[in-house]
Amino acid sequence: MKIAALPAFSDNYIWLVHDDRSAVVVDPGQAAPVVAALTQASLALAGILVTHHHGDHVGGVAELRDRFGAVPVWRPAGERLPFDPAPPCQHVQGGDVVTLLGQDWQVIDTPGHTAGHVAYLLQPPGQAPLLFCGDTLFSAGCGRLFEGSPAQMADSLQRLAGLPGETRVCCAHEYTLSNLRFAAAVEPDNAAVIHHRQHCETLRERGEATLPSTLALELQINPFLRCQAPAVQAAAAARGADPADPVAVLATLRHWKNEFR
Numbered sequence: 001m002k003i004a005a006l007p008a009f010s011d012n013y014i015w016l017v018h019d020d021r022s023a024v025v026v027d028p029g030q031a032a033p034v035v036a037a038l039t040q041a042s043l044a045l046a047g048i049l050v051t052h053h054h055g056d057h058v059g060g061v062a063e064l065r066d067r068f069g070a071v072p073v074w075r076p077a078g079e080r081l082p083f084d085p086a087p088p089c090q091h092v093q094g095g096d097v098v099t100l101l102g103q104d105w106q107v108i109d110t111p112g113h114t115a116g117h118v119a120y121l122l123q124p125p126g127q128a129p130l131l132f133c134g135d136t137l138f139s140a141g142c143g144r145l146f147e148g149s150p151a152q153m154a155d156s157l158q159r160l161a162g163l164p165g166e167t168r169v170c171c172a173h174e175y176t177l178s179n180l181r182f183a184a185a186v187e188p189d190n191a192a193v194i195h196h197r198q199h200c201e202t203l204r205e206r207g208e209a210t211l212p213s214t215l216a217l218e219l220q221i222n223p224f225l226r227c228q229a230p231a232v233q234a235a236a237a238a239r240g241a242d243p244a245d246p247v248a249v250l251a252t253l254r255h256w257k258n259e260f261r
Contacts, residue, residue, distance in 0.1 A: 001103070001124035003170065005209050006033040011174045012056055013211065015132055017101065017122070022046040024100050026120065026132045027172050031060035035067065044068075047100045050075040051110075051134030052117040055082060057172065074098050074107075078116025092118060110136040110160065112153030113143030119160065121167075128166040131215070136160070138171045139213040140193070141179035142224040144258065150251035154227070157250075161225050165216030176200050176210035182260050183223050186235045186253065192220040223253055 002020070005013040008030040015026040016037055023043040027050060028034050038045055045068045050058055058081055065071050070088060075081060077091035092098065094109030098120070106121040110133065119133040135143035136156055145153055180197040187193060196217065200210045219225055226232045227250050233243035241252035 001101070001122070001127060001130075003130065003168075003212070004037060005170070005211055006037055007174075007209075008033050008060075009056055013170075013172055013174065013209065014060075015170050015172075017130070018043050019101050022101055024049060025064075026170070027051055027057035027134060028060035028064060029056040029058065031063035031067070034060060034064060045071050047071060047098075048073045049098070049100075049105070049120050049132065050081070051119060051132065051136075051172070052076060052114040053079040053081050054114070054135070057134065058082065061085060076116040076118045078111075079114060094118065108159060110134070110156040112136060112145060112148035112150075112156045115147040117143075117148075117156075121163065128168050128214075129164060130170060130212075131160065131163060131167050132170045133160065134172050137169060137218070137222075137224075138173060138179055139169065139176040139210060139218065140183045140196075140222050141175055141257065142222075142254070145254060150254065151247050153224075153254070154247045154250045157225055161215070161219065163215055165214065165219070167215040168212040169215055169218060170212045174209060174211070176213075177204060180221070182257050183221055185260065186223040186256075187226075187229070187231045189231065190221065192217075196221050224250060227253070 004016045014028050017024045024047045072088040073085045074090045077093045092107045096107040098105040108119045110117045110119045113135045122130040183193045227246040236249040236252040237243040241248045
């Protein structure tokens with residue numbers, strides 16, 4: 001199983017997964033990058049997976065279906081999309097399994113960024129798992145709380161944190177460097193943050209993506225996954241959070257990140 005991060009807009013990634021014959025795309029906010037990639041590699045479009053309803057994740061769905069026919073779409077059951085795809089369109093929620101490219105994709109409920117956000121987990125044989133987490137988990141960060149609560153986001157992140165450490169984290173935005181600047185403000189003595197920031201700066205200077213990350217790395221560098229780390233608790237406590245309450249720590253970090261420059 002092969003993956004590619006297709007750049008879209010200014011900082012989105014549309015994830016393309018393929019077996020050299022057929023492909024699945026996750027969160028196609030634009031159609032053009034998908035069409036170009038499929039054409040270049042002579043791939044058939046087998047399905048579209050959607051994590052949440054925001055336009056930069058679904059804006060290309062209708063055009064792709066117009067171009068390639070009635071491509072099946074799987075979308076969160078708990079969200080209202082800006083359009084209602086005609087069949088075949090399946091509503092999914094946590095615990096469901098989608099079969100595509102001969103593989104089972106597990107659906108995980110991850111509310112917080114939006115009310116019905118989901119993620120998709122794929123375990124290709126002989127490869128590390130692939131997590132397509134939309135805007136819930138970013139490298140060194142998490143999504144803004146547009147519709148969900150801090151408690152929901154904390155629960156979603158802990159659910160993802162329980163996946164195997166080798167899981168490849170396929171986020172939907174190239175936010176890594178700005179997130180790492182914030183992570184360094186939260187934990188200035190975190191050597192893993194310092195080292196990974198230098199590595200990612202080199203990647204971006206070469207025009208390369210910083211993704212996918214791995215869950216093991218995120219547990220070392222991502223303050224939103226480290227709400228029980230003493231240094232993170234102390235940083236949140238300095239801004240009024242109860243350090244013994246992981247949800248309060250996360251809420252404080254998220255508010256701080258919203259204003260961080």
